[in-house]
Amino acid sequence: EKGGYPHFMLKEIYEQPKTIMDCIRGRINVEGNNVVLSGVIDNKGKFINASRIIIVACGTSWHAGLIGEHLIEEFCRIPVEVEYASEFRYRDPVITDTDIVIAISQSGETADTLAAVELAKSKGAFIYGICNAVGSSIARATDSGSYIHVGPEIGVASTKAFTGQVTVLSMLALTIAREKGTITKEKFESMVKHLQELPEKLKKVLEKTDDIKELSKIFTYAHNFIYLGRGYNYPAALEGALKLKEISYIHAEGYPAAEMKHGPIALIDNEMPVVAIATTDRIYEKTISNIQEIKARKGKVIAIVTEGDTLVCNIADYCIEVPETVEEYAPIVTSVPLQLLAYFIAVNKCRDVDQPRNLAKSVTVE
Ligand code: F6R
Numbered sequence: 432e433k434g435g436y437p438h439f440m441l442k443e444i445y446e447q448p449k450t451i452m453d454c455i456r457g458r459i460n461v462e463g464n465n466v467v468l469s470g471v472i473d474n475k476g477k478f479i480n481a482s483r484i485i486i487v488a489c490g491t492s493w494h495a496g497l498i499g500e501h502l503i504e505e506f507c508r509i510p511v512e513v514e515y516a517s518e519f520r521y522r523d524p525v526i527t528d529t530d531i532v533i534a535i536s537q538s539g540e541t542a543d544t545l546a547a548v549e550l551a552k553s554k555g556a557f558i559y560g561i562c563n564a565v566g567s568s569i570a571r572a573t574d575s576g577s578y579i580h581v582g583p584e585i586g587v588a589s590t591k592a593f594t595g596q597v598t599v600l601s602m603l604a605l606t607i608a609r610e611k612g613t614i615t616k617e618k619f620e621s622m623v624k625h626l627q628e629l630p631e632k633l634k635k636v637l638e639k640t641d642d643i644k645e646l647s648k649i650f651t652y653a654h655n656f657i658y659l660g661r662g663y664n665y666p667a668a669l670e671g672a673l674k675l676k677e678i679s680y681i682h683a684e685g686y687p688a689a690e691m692k693h694g695p696i697a698l699i700d701n702e703m704p705v706v707a708i709a710t711t712d713r714i715y716e717k718t719i720s721n722i723q724e725i726k727a728r729k730g731k732v733i734a735i736v737t738e739g740d741t742l743v744c745n746i747a748d749y750c751i752e753v754p755e756t757v758e759e760y761a762p763i764v765t766s767v768p769l770q771l772l773a774y775f776i777a778v779n780k781c782r783d784v785d786q787p788r789n790l791a792k793s794v795t796v797e
Contacts, residue, residue, distance in 0.1 A: 438784045440586035440678070444770050445637060448630040450581035450591045451763070454598045455626060463627055464620050468599070470559065470575040471606040477557050478607045481531045484509050485524075485556075487516040487547040488535040489794070491589040491673060495561075495596035496535050497666035498762050502600055505759070506608035506618075516547035517797070528555035535600075536560070537584055537592035538793035539567020546797070548572050561599050563592050577603065586785045587792050588678050590770045593670060594633075594763050601626060601759065625757045629764070632754040636767045639751055643768055646733065646749055647775030653704050656683035657730075658769070659691065660708035661718050667708055667762035671769030678777040678787050688721035699728040706772070707747065708765050711737045712758035722746055733772075735765050 436442035459466055471478055484503055486496035493515055500511040514524075516534070520543060526532070532551040536544045539562040548558055548569060560569050560576030563584065570576060579595035605622055608614035614622075650656075656675055660668035669685035676683050686695055688707065699705070705725050709718045719742055725732055726746055734747035737755045744750040753764045777784050 438586065438774075440588055440590060440774055440784050443584055443586050443591045444767065444774065446582070447591050447594050447767060448633040448637070450595055451598055451633060452630045453580045453582070454595045455602065458602055459623060459627065463623055466602050466605045466609070466623060466626075468577050468602045468606040470577045471603055472610075474557065474575050475610045477531060479611050480529065481509055482527070482529040484511045484531045484533060485519075485526070485551070486511060486513045486533045486535065487519050487544060487551070488513075489516050489541055489543055491593050491670060492535040492537060492544075492596060494666045494670040494673070495593055495600060496533075497669070498597050498663060499533070499535070499600035499604070501663055502604035502759060503607070506604045506614050507611055508613045509607070514547075516541065517543040520547045520550050526551050526554035526556050530556040531559060532556045533559045533561060534569055534573060535596055536567070536569045537563045537589055537596075539564040539569040540793040540795050541569070542795050542797050545569050545572060561596055563595065585792075587787055587790050588674055588773070588784070593766060597763050598626070598629070622757065622759065625760055629756065629760060632756060632764055633767060635754045636764060639768060640771055643751065643771045644775045646751070647772055647779055650704055650776055651779040653681060653702075655698070656681055656704050656706065657695065657698065658683060658685040658706045658708075659688040659721065660685070660765075661688045661714050661721075662712055663758050663761050664708040664710065664712075664765055667765045667769065668706070670762075670766055671706060671708075671773070674770055674773035675776065677790060678773055678782055678784050679780055680782065680788070681776065688718055691721060691724065696724065696728065699725055699730040701729040701731065703730045704733060705730045706733045706735070706769065707743075708735045709740075709743045710735065710753065710758070710761045710765060711740070711755065712761060719743060719746070735768055
């Protein structure tokens with residue numbers, strides 16, 4: 432049932448061109464100029480009038496939530512907060528009946544996320560779920576929602592669910608923005624077009640597997656890793672670090688690149704591998720200066736860059752190219768090489784990739 436792959440995780444990484452397709456199928460019209468997420472359309476008054484959106488989730492789903500915050504604030508101009516469900520539920524948060532709470536959960540069974548949903552519901556908020564497991568507890572507890580439709584995820588490390596969650600959050604933001612009139616026709620159509628191109632682009636990313644496997648050998652015995660990104664790629668950096676931690680047991684931290692100078696740069700020496708996500712976007716130049724600061728302290732830089740990049744590749748020690756897309760979809764494209772890098776390092780270390788120590792696929796304890 433692993434379909435010829437040595438691990439479910441690798442199979443699930445490879446499924447992503449198809450799962451993104453399954454996720455957008457039926458939600459983009461044939462002409463390719465409209466997005467219809469029915470859960471949003473059915474409740475459009477609620478979304479248009481929402482004073483605030485609060486996203487609650489844990490782990491990888493929380494990382495997807497951070498990208499959702501960028502998307503919704505950029506396109507819908509609704510203030511968004513992203514909270515760890517486990518913190519939210521215990522801190523007596525201010526929630527009103529004009530708030531919308533979006534719960535993101537692959538399994539739909541995470542105890543803390545479910546409890547956050549119940550709490551928000553008791554305060555009168557409208558609850559929207561983004562789940563994978565159909566009919567799961569969280570899906571049933573919400574007022575409405577959208578499934579990510581990526582199929583069962585067996586590997587404990589979440590991969591295809593993450594890219595599916597970000598895809599649904601993109602469609603959600605586009606649907607609300609269109610209804611609210613907060614996005615231009617040009618930007619909307621460009622976003623839809625780029626969304627449709629993602630499956631093909633992910634196939635291109637997967638062609639880099641052999642290169643990433645080779646690269647992974649250099650870092651099998653590293654004790655620490657830092658992952659950097661800015662803007663839409665900052666959550667991708669957090670997610671890359673989490674993948675490495677959970678399956679290879681190597682200590683890794685994700686940081687917004689510009690925060691390095693406020694402390695963590697003290698960690699940099701010639702034994703510190705730094706994964707820098709530096710695809711072309713509105714803060715590309717700034718990211719380059721952050722990478723220069725790392726190189727000046729002799730850090731080993733592995734850069735994830737846009738195809739054809741020369742500036743970053745001239746500075747970095749190693750470069751992995753990914754196809755160009757709009758910056759809003761960058762984390763979908765850049766998270767895949769980071770999944771592969773974590774996977775191969777863990778395999779090199781003979782770790783139990785699909786069932787890492789101390790972890791369970793759904794965390795039903797508080
Ligand atoms: C990381 C991972 C966990 C989950 C988290 C939330 O790879 O799998 O961090 O993302 O436990 O799980 P769900 O999304 O099922 O609520």
